[in-house]
Amino acid sequence: MIWEAIGFYSLAIFxxxxxxxxxxxxxxxxxxxxxVLTMMGLAxxxxxLGAHFxxxxxMIVYAGAVMVLFVMVLMLFDLKAEIRAxxxxxxxxxxxxxxxGVLAGLVIGSAKNSVxxxxxxxxxxMQAGVDVSRQLGILLYTKYLYxxxxxxxxxxxxAVGVVAVSRMKGGTHAQR
Amino acid sequence: xxxxxxxxxxxxxxxxxxxxxxxxxxxISEKGRKDPVKDETYECGLPSDTSxxxxxxxxxxxxxxxxxxFDIEIIFMFPWALTYGEFIAAxxxxxxxxxxxxxxxxxxxxxxxxxxSRALEWE
Amino acid sequence: xxTDAFEITVNFLKMxxxxxxxxxxxxxxxxxxxxxxxFIQNRFGPNRVGPLGLTQLLADAVKFLTKEEFIPARGYPFxxxxxPVVAMIPAVLAFGAxxxxxxxxxxxxxxxxxxxxxxxxxxxSYEIGIGIVFVLGVSSLAAFSMxxxxxxxxxxFALYGALRAxxxxxxxxxxxxxxIVGVILLFGTFNFLDIVNAQSGPMQFSLLGQQxxxxxxxxxxxxxxxxGAVILFAAMFAETNRLPFDLPEAESExxxxxxxxxxxxxxNMFFIGEYGHMLVASAxxxxxxxxxxxxxxxxxxxxxxxxxxGLAQWMGGFGFNVNTWTSxxxxxxxxxxxxxxxxxxxxxxxxxxxxxxxxRYDQLMxxxxxxxxxxxxxxxxxxxxxxxxxxxNWSA
Numbered sequence: 172m173i174w175e176a177i178g179f180y181s182l183a184i185f186x187x188x189x190x191x192x193x194x195x196x197x198x199x200x201x202x203x204x205x206x207v208l209t210m211m212g213l214a215x216x217x218x219x220l221g222a223h224f225x226x227x228x229x230m231i232v233y234a235g236a237v238m239v240l241f242v243m244v245l246m247l248f249d250l251k252a253e254i255r256a257x258x259x260x261x262x263x264x265x266x267x268x269x270x271x272g273v274l275a276g277l278v279i280g281s282a283k284n285s286v287x288x289x290x291x292x293x294x295x296x297m298q299a300g301v302d303v304s305r306q307l308g309i310l311l312y313t314k315y316l317y318x319x320x321x322x323x324x325x326x327x328x329x330a331v332g333v334v335a336v337s338r339m340k341g342g343t344h345a346q347r
Numbered sequence: 348x349x350x351x352x353x354x355x356x357x358x359x360x361x362x363x364x365x366x367x368x369x370x371x372x373x374x375i376s377e378k379g380r381k382d383p384v385k386d387e388t389y390e391c392g393l394p395s396d397t398s399x400x401x402x403x404x405x406x407x408x409x410x411x412x413x414x415x416x417f418d419i420e421i422i423f424m425f426p427w428a429l430t431y432g433e434f435i436a437a438x439x440x441x442x443x444x445x446x447x448x449x450x451x452x453x454x455x456x457x458x459x460x461x462x463x464s465r466a467l468e469w470e
Numbered sequence: 471x472x473t474d475a476f477e478i479t480v481n482f483l484k485m486x487x488x489x490x491x492x493x494x495x496x497x498x499x500x501x502x503x504x505x506x507x508x509f510i511q512n513r514f515g516p517n518r519v520g521p522l523g524l525t526q527l528l529a530d531a532v533k534f535l536t537k538e539e540f541i542p543a544r545g546y547p548f549x550x551x552x553x554p555v556v557a558m559i560p561a562v563l564a565f566g567a568x569x570x571x572x573x574x575x576x577x578x579x580x581x582x583x584x585x586x587x588x589x590x591x592x593x594x595s596y597e598i599g600i601g602i603v604f605v606l607g608v609s610s611l612a613a614f615s616m617x618x619x620x621x622x623x624x625x626x627f628a629l630y631g632a633l634r635a636x637x638x639x640x641x642x643x644x645x646x647x648x649x650i651v652g653v654i655l656l657f658g659t660f661n662f663l664d665i666v667n668a669q670s671g672p673m674q675f676s677l678l679g680q681q682x683x684x685x686x687x688x689x690x691x692x693x694x695x696x697x698g699a700v701i702l703f704a705a706m707f708a709e710t711n712r713l714p715f716d717l718p719e720a721e722s723e724x725x726x727x728x729x730x731x732x733x734x735x736x737x738n739m740f741f742i743g744e745y746g747h748m749l750v751a752s753a754x755x756x757x758x759x760x761x762x763x764x765x766x767x768x769x770x771x772x773x774x775x776x777x778x779x780g781l782a783q784w785m786g787g788f789g790f791n792v793n794t795w796t797s798x799x800x801x802x803x804x805x806x807x808x809x810x811x812x813x814x815x816x817x818x819x820x821x822x823x824x825x826x827x828x829x830r831y832d833q834l835m836x837x838x839x840x841x842x843x844x845x846x847x848x849x850x851x852x853x854x855x856x857x858x859x860x861x862x863n864w865s866a
Contacts (some may be wrong), residue, residue, distance in 0.1 A: 178351070200621050204549075207614055214607070218351050223600045224660075228422050230607030231647075234614070235418055238636060239411040241617055242403070304600060304660060305433070308426030312434075312446050320446075323420065323453040330416045330457050334466040337409050353596035354563060357485050361562050364489075365555030365739060372535050372735040379538040386543035388625035388731060407637050410835070414640040417843070421647040424850070425603065428654035431854065432861070440862040444854060451851060458844065467839045469832035 179219055186212035203241045210234055224304040406469055413461060420454050476586050485595045488570070489562055496745045497527035499816060506817070507824045537734030542623055545731065549622030554732065554739035557615035561746025564605045566595030568753045569662050571763045571805035572771045574798055577791045592663075593763075593801055601662040602650060606643075609709065609750065613639045615743065616728045623731040631727025634831065635711060641838035642708035642715075645701055648846035652698040652853045653758045656691060665691075666762030670770045676861050688766040692759040697849045699759045701842055706751035708838065710744055712819065714826040715834060752815035756808065763808035774800035 189212060193205040210233040218226035311319055379385075427447050434443035461467055501516070501524060508515025516523035541547050571593035578587040598604045613636040620632020657665045669691060673684040692699050708715040729740050756762060764770045769777070778799035785799070786792035829837065 198546075200549075204614070204618065207611070211611075215351060215355070224426065224603060227600055227603030227607045231603070231610050232415065232419055232422060234607075234610050235411075235415050235640060235643075238613060238617075238640060239408065239415060242407050242411050242633065242636075304426055304603075305430055308430035309433070311423075311426055312430065312443060316446055319423065320449050320453075322423070323450040326416045326420055327453050327457045327460075330413060331460060333409065333412050333416075334461065334464050337405050337466070338464075350596065350598060353481065353485060354566070354598075356482070357489065357566055357595055358559055358563060360486065360489065361559050362555055364493075365558060368735060368739070369551060369555070372537075373539050376536055376734060377538045379540075383543065386541070388542040388544060388623060388628075403633065407633050410637045410641060414644060417644050418640075418647065421644060421651065424648075424651045425654060425660075428651045429658060429660065431655055431857065432658035435858060435861050438863065440858045444858050447854070451847075455847065458847070462840050467835065469835050 175219070179216065182212055182216050182219065186216065200241070203237055206240065207234060207237050210237060221303060224307055404469075409466055413467070416457075417454075420450070420457075423450070474586070476581075477589055477591075480589075480591060481596075484591065485566065488566060488595050492562060492565055492746055492749060493742060495749065496742050497531065499745050499748070499820075500530075500741070501527055502817070503820050503823075506820045510821070510824045531738075534735045534738045540731065540733055542625060542731050545624040546622045549618045550731070551622075551736070553615050553619035553622055554736040554743075556618060557612075557740050557743035558746065560609050560612040560615075561743055561750050563608045564750045565746065565753060567598045567601050567604050567608075567662070568750070568757055569594045569666060569762065570753075570808050571801045572774075573663075574801045575794070576797070577794050579791060579794070593805060597663075600660040602654065602660045605750070605754065606647060606650070609747070610643060612709070612743075612747065615740075619732070619740075620728040623728075625730055627726075628728050628730045631730070635728055638708055638711070638715065638834060638838070641835060642705040642842070645838060645842040645846045646705035646709065648843065648850055649695075649698040649701040649705065650758075651850045652695050652846075653691060655850070655853045655857060656694050662757055662762070666757060666764060667771075669761040669766075670764035670772075671766055678860065678864060688761055688764075690759060690761045695759060695849070695853065697845065698853070699755070701846045701849065702758070703751075703755055704842065705838075706747075706755070707819070707822065708834075710747040710751060710819075712744070712748070713823040714828050716828060748816060748819050749812070752812050752819065755815050756811045760811055763804040765807045769804060769807050771800070771804065774803050778803060 186209060189205050189208040193202050193209055196202045196205060210229060213233075214226040214229035217223075217229055424447070427443070431443060434440060504526075505515040505523065507513075516526040519526040519529050541550055569592065573593060574591045576587055576589040576591065578585065580586070616632045616635040616639075620628040620630075620635075623629075653665070654660065657668050659665060659668075669689050671689050673687040673689045673693065675682055675694075687693060729737055732740065767773075775782075775796045778796060782792050782795040782799055785795045
């Protein structure tokens with residue numbers, strides 16, 4: 172049990188470091204790469220907690236999501252100067268202070284709530300891998316079926332929206 | 348942790364292996380002279396022009412974001428495929444196929460729409 | 471990784487050995503590739519250095535190591551150096567999760583005045599309960615080393631190559647994931663060992679509530695999932711960035727794609743990554759569709775111990791337990807079966823590369839999104855419906 176705790180906290184420290192670097196790196200591409208590391212660390216923590224399938228999803232979907240950011244950043248190469256200006260200004264300083272306040276609130280709130288969770292929910296003994304995924308599948312397709320189907324519709328809406336936005340000006344080869 | 352630790356150890360081992368090899372190669376490799384022209388990026392002999400604006404087709408962005416959407420849908424089929432046999436064994440085979448058929452219909456409609464809107468065509 | 475010193479040591483050595491095996495198979499594959507391409511194109515190929523040109527590999531290694539270091543002046547050195555190292559990780563991690571043979575059971579024994587065991591060692595770097603998801607997740611990271619290389623070089627061609635490579639990889643990942651859904655539907659598990667065990671007997675399936683056994687065919691996935699197998703294999707070609715899908719490094723348009731600026735050992739590391747992906751792809755094909763390390767009716771986890779029984783008896787005379795030796799020997803025998811099947815698929819990879827011409831980029835994306843993805847979807851639906859009809863108890 173002590174080793175579990177050590178593993179969890181060392182992963183958490185790495186995770187926080189990478190997350191910090193994600194927002195503090197001045198080069199957007201470096202930011203995106205740190206975000207990949209953050210996602211991987213998160214997947215490792217999920218795995219550590221017995222949510223194996225979620226960990227896999229974290230790797231597959233979120234790594235892909237970062238890829239989109241990557242491409243976006245490369246497309247915004249021209250805006251390098253503007254991005255720099257934004258990160259070193261009075262206004263962005265104000266935004267940073269506000270964001271720090273929100274973050275502090277979130278941390279305090281989650282810390283308060285997590286105590287409650289630990290008290291009420293018994294830490295279930297997780298079985299290895301496939302069984303948890305099975306339970307997840309059975310729950311997903313029985314109890315949460317409607318949410319699941321709605322999610323499919325939501326993804327469809329997003330797909331349609333993306334294509335619509337990309338074709339807004341001058342077709343798919345819009346002038347920027 | 349017992350299952351994750353070997354993965355981390357192997358990843359670390361590969362990184363160390365790679366770094367040591369790179370270091371070793373840099374030790375015994377031939378030392379060339381530094382030259383601003385030689386150290387330029389290779390762009391077929393012309394003076395390199397990378398600093399200018401890079402224009403990238405929006406298709407890449409479209410591909411990437413559509414990938415995420417379809418990938419999420421496919422990922423949601425994984426637990427379905429995993430529990431399919433159990434649902435059938437419990438006598439709920441038609442239910443689980445029906446439950447998925449709506450999701451699949453949305454998936455197919457999305458794919459059909461992407462093809463129809465020519466969003467995935469590169470010319 | 472284990473509970474005592476012996477187990478940890480063996481597990482670590484196993485991991486290192488499998489990794490070194492992967493690295494060592496690369497020069498061998500390069501040799502096969504060169505000789506094979508020469509054979510296909512009616513040439514000789516490398517035949518001067520050593521017998522059959524085999525020591526050409528050593529000469530190459532020395533040359534790789536002594537090449538001059540080059541970093542593009544305007545690149546990002548850290549990313550530039552990190553990319554080739556990162557290129558090796560996804561393939562190695564994915565290959566580590568695939569079982570190469572049956573687990574070895576070691577009975578309790580005494581050594582250094584201490585009682586050890588009993589142990590059970592999986593014939594793979596590590597056992598992952600959700601093997602398929604793990605492999606998919608890890609190999610989805612492969613695109614990042616290309617992007618790092620492309621961006622780190624700060625070269626237009628490298629950047630375009632990287633972008634193309636990532637777009638191609640993610641496009642084909644969809645068809646890959648969807649064809650794997652068919653496999654999961656068929657076997658009902660994420661675990662590779664369970665999948666292999668399900669294929670280690672004669673063909674057996676339930677037809678409308680009755681068990682049917684076909685004694686002349688092995689229970690391989692290929693007989694249930696022929697379309698899925700073809701789609702998965704084609705998608706794997708795209709994932710490895712090999713011809714006919716080698717658009718990222720299209721020499722005629724992009725110089726050499728994302729590794730334009732790489733030379734010497736750094737370039738070689740990209741090669742290790744690429745061939746590692748080939749290995750993973752072949753291993754997945756073997757495990758999903760061709761019975762993994764079993765070859766019914768000749769070699770299965772049940773029959774192998776009988777075949778090696780005599781040798782194990784003889785080896786048992788030198789120490790350890792006869793049962794332990796039987797387990798070790800039969801595991802290695804089955805590993806031989808796996809390696810043979812793997813070699814077959816690796817050869818198909820090489821064969822295809824030197825036979826088919828390259829796609830154009832729009833054809834490539836068209837194939838991935840508008841042909842393979844719908845076909846993979848069709849395969850999934852068909853599998854689900856057929857499984858429902860076959861396995862459901864309609865009389866109830």
